[in-house]
Amino acid sequence: SQTIHQWPATLVQPVGSPLSLECTVEGTSNPNLYWYRQAAGRGLQLLFYSVGIGQISSEVPQNLSASRPQDRQFILSSKKLLLSDSGFYLCAWSGGRSGNTIYFGEGSWLTVV
């Protein structure tokens, strides 16, 4: 069966510090991968998605970036965090027999102070 792992689960970072969130998917090949952000009590904002290694589509201009160095690995980064970057970050995947159904990781709570 397919599983998705995302880490770290929580982090508190000072303004201006870098960020790296990692996500890996197991049990499937060539998945579509996504990064979403959810502000407190709000909806899901799609940040990036990738249909293959090195292929990244950005949905919202911001100081975040994403990379897909391996087929089942997706990384969200920032060189300098802003207060407004605080939120709940969700990695997700779709593809294979599951079609376009999206399966989310457990999320990473980021607080920028």
Add this chain to the structure above:
Amino acid sequence: GQQVMQIPQYQHVQEGEDFTTYCNSSTTLSNIQWYKQRPGGHPVFLIQLVKSGEVKKQKRLTFQFGEAKKNSSLHITATQTTDVGTYFCAGPRLHSGNTPLVFGKGTRLSVIA
């Protein structure tokens, strides 16, 4: 651009009352999916509807896809405290195959015991 709208944004009900959330798309959808996010958790896939007028049931949850495939509803009969959470609908984007999905902003359900 393509939009998926959900109403209401919030709903507070007494335990045992019924609950309905509605989803409307600005475009015809090939399919629609529903997700549930418990407080502090990540969205979890509930169901997918594909056919015009389709109705599916999961215990006390009834999902319906409109005849024109532009709207959908989720009805919960006799709510319980375990139903608390945010319910999202999502549909495929136009002209992008089946990825990524466009999510509604969700309906947050509170159940008062």
